[in-house]
Amino acid sequence: MKQWNRWDSSSYGWADAADEYEQLLYESQPLPASDWTHERKVRMLSQMVDYYATHQQADGAIVDPYSEAERYYSTPSYALAAAVLVSTGREELIDSAASALTHSIELLVSGRTPDQHPDFFIVMIMGAYRILKGRMPEQAERWRQALATIEPEETYLFTMSKMKNPNRMINWNAIMLSGEVIRQAEGIASHDTTWIDDYLQKYHLPRFTSLGWYEDGPLDRPNSPFAYDIATRYHLGVMMLSGYAGTTAHALQTRLQHGAMSSLLTLSPLGELPPRGRSAQHQWNEAAAAFVFTIQAQQAYADGALQWAGAFRRAADKTWAAIEKWQSSEGYVQIVRNHFSAEQRHGYEVYSNHTTYNLWTAAALAYTLWYEQPEEITPYPIPAELGSRTLQADGWFETVFSSVPDQQIVIHTALNDPYMIPGIARIQRTGLHANLATSSSGHRDQGFTEFSAGDIVPLSYIPAWQTADNIWHHLAEGIPTAVPFDRDAGVDPSDGGGSYRIEQSSTTTAHNQFAIRWQGPLQGVNQVVATYEQSPGHIVVTYEVSTNPEAKSNTSTEQLKQIGAWIPLFLSDGQEYSTIKTERIDRSLVATQTEQSIPALDRADKTPLSSATMIEQEQVEVITVTYRDQSIRIIPITPEATITFPDEANQVASRNGLLRGARIEAKGSRISFEIFL
Incomplete structure (x- = not known):
């Protein structure tokens, strides 16, 4: 330097x-x-x-x-x-x-x-x-x-x-x-x-x-x-x-x-x-x-x-x-x-x-x-605004930052902190309202925070999985800790046996890709790998859950009924509500519209989409969120995935207002979706 x-x-x-x-x-x-x-x-x-x-x-x-x-x-x-x-x-x-x-x-x-x-x-x-x-x-x-x-x-x-x-x-x-x-x-x-x-x-x-x-x-x-x-x-x-x-x-x-x-x-x-x-x-x-x-x-x-x-x-x-x-x-x-x-x-x-x-x-x-x-x-x-990078916080901050020009995602990593749950907590892009793709998540324990509306639900962009007993679990469910959560003192990120590490990190001028591997005594699984790939205007997320053969688990991946991905959709800022709708549209139309919406400079160093998007599907189900005249789209990549809106996440409290939770569901232990900004 x-x-x-x-x-x-x-x-x-x-x-x-x-x-x-x-x-x-x-x-x-x-x-x-x-x-x-x-x-x-x-x-x-x-x-x-x-x-x-x-x-x-x-x-x-x-x-x-x-x-x-x-x-x-x-x-x-x-x-x-x-x-x-x-x-x-x-x-x-x-x-x-x-x-x-x-x-x-x-x-x-x-x-x-x-x-x-x-x-x-x-x-x-x-x-x-x-x-x-x-x-x-x-x-x-x-x-x-x-x-x-x-x-x-x-x-x-x-x-x-x-x-x-x-x-x-x-x-x-x-x-x-x-x-x-x-x-x-x-x-x-x-x-x-x-x-x-x-x-x-x-x-x-x-x-x-x-x-x-x-x-x-x-x-x-x-x-x-x-x-x-x-x-x-x-x-x-x-x-x-x-x-x-x-x-x-x-x-x-x-x-x-x-x-x-x-x-x-x-x-x-x-x-x-x-x-x-x-x-x-x-x-x-x-x-x-x-x-x-x-x-x-x-x-x-x-x-x-x-x-x-x-x-x-x-x-x-x-x-x-x-x-x-x-x-x-x-x-x-x-x-x-x-x-x-x-x-x-x-x-x-x-x-x-x-x-x-x-x-x-x-x-x-x-x-x-x-x-x-x-x-x-x-x-x-x-x-x-310049270049791409993925950065891991040190100390007890338990946060990963990933950016490409004019776009940033922030991921929290602790598995045992009910006040700051794991997963993507923020997606922001130049020109879009800060709240549109969400700037803060829900909570498992609201800690110091007061809300006048909405339910306390640990909602962020997180992986979910359904076990053989038909119960849905997710990464923000947390792991048992020896020391109870104290909002003043916080938690030791390693308490309870949870850990994470960044893998497969690579960047170019306007594109980056990395994976986070979480391990711990989770409900039904021992490992969750989340892969994030982003270029300006476009993010691809893939979740895969598995049982680590070296760790004890009561459930094998063969007993998993479905894999899922929770999606926090911005619902209201207390003054204006968004419009959330799902529809089935032609995939080629999605790609064309997206390319048209992203400036040429952004596309210069951008892969056409992700290799994960190249699947044989003529039509896909799409979630569109429109807020203050701006829109984002979330699209499942995994074949035959469905979109649900579970009742427990109809109105979720966040600092920015209210969120609504959607869950993408599919068979197997791996699921992918993409976000078009």
Whole structure:
């Protein structure tokens, strides 16, 4: 890798993938100038802040219009976002921002933070303080005096003094440390970083994987949500920019760079982060990523790595755009990517609140704007737009990513996690609505997540099989574990004897193929092999189940009655329903229509279909899903396969709304189908 200053790839887990992308990047052409200008971003943030200004009380507090109370860290988030807007020229917001800041400081130093979340306050308070102090010197002195009374081990909740448990030094503690570094930089606290170094060295650096991802949760059993990876890296990035230079600074900076690269390599073509674990599909995921990508773009630009800078710049723009799609005319955003009303809390976590997560999103975007430099960085294609690759997550993240130009699939692999079931959880393609081919799956256990409609059913693109007793089983049914599922702690992926590995992986410029072999004490079988082949606009999936001769099983494949494939069909976003229909049509017509719908550039390095499609069938049964004037088709390849719609999956809850489950069924132990996007 042609390294720019401050980038160290020597210990990076995906160095080869980064090198391959870099070669494509240097051969690519720059893209047109971005329409995501600084002014456009300020307007978007202004709309969010202006909406919540109408919910500010006389004492400065921001009250949630649905729970009718001040929730979590809404008020300091508002203070920061409003203060950043003041710095852009919105001087009329200064009194509102100052009032929110005063109230937030009073809550923090008096131990009265709403919902007991003091650890989140300080990084937002200090951001607002830095901006407003020069404009309001008399008030700033009172703020300063109050902030000087903070004793970290007593003021905050997630400290060793309070928790006395290393496993509890999670993202909360890192967020608090980020704010404390700013307090030191402002001369309000001692400049001694020894205690901060100690926390970082003992409890946070060990959580980073070789890919720079932060594993949140207990140290011995992290649950590793992607949301809390990006949120922690965002805060630690603020800490680094605020002047942290302690003993862990170099190691931490390297890990943050690696994490930024991994987020770039796995960002969807629509600008969304991967869905895994709690708080997935919440808008603040992409707001934190916007900060991470923006800072990395500026570092690369300063070092003369213009193509890398352009790729990170485009990634940042895509995350802004992903959020804007869900911004209402009133200014707030749908905090989870569906159109159910905020009162219904569909897809919310138990701790999600409309005001909290709108304003957390606003605060992260505000910090991004605050640190954004004026240089005009020319955009370049991100990895999801350039080349093909299959990547396996490390640590406890249990996810596989596969992309071809402008298209990505995300597969979860753990066999024993009822909150994140195995199978394809997401398919996204440029130009198609993110929900059309599904962006999140169902659940076996809803964990933290609340739904206002639909049933809790473990539905994703997964293999199924019917045993001799006429019972249908599937991969997401799970395997028994020694330790019961705990939504806070997560599960050890190996608990219960399940495992997986990637096989037969091959890629070309615009095509890839790979197989995942799952093994474990499944119902009736010991092995499931899923083969995935994709090119732009087209995905072929094949499932095969068998009994491993070396493993004990109560059922042989000869006793299997049928093989099946569950298909999650997007049903409703809470505002609009899709149209789902099946019909029998001529196969040659399918191929012709598909070729016509895929641009010539996409077809250049694309096999005609898959070898699996070359079967002697004049007509095939087709599922067509049409949503917001866009369609996808799912077509069985296996001869004489049938399509059913089992009652138990008529309406399945997902974060994006409702899914409907279809099952393709056939005789034997092997089944194939294809998806036309």
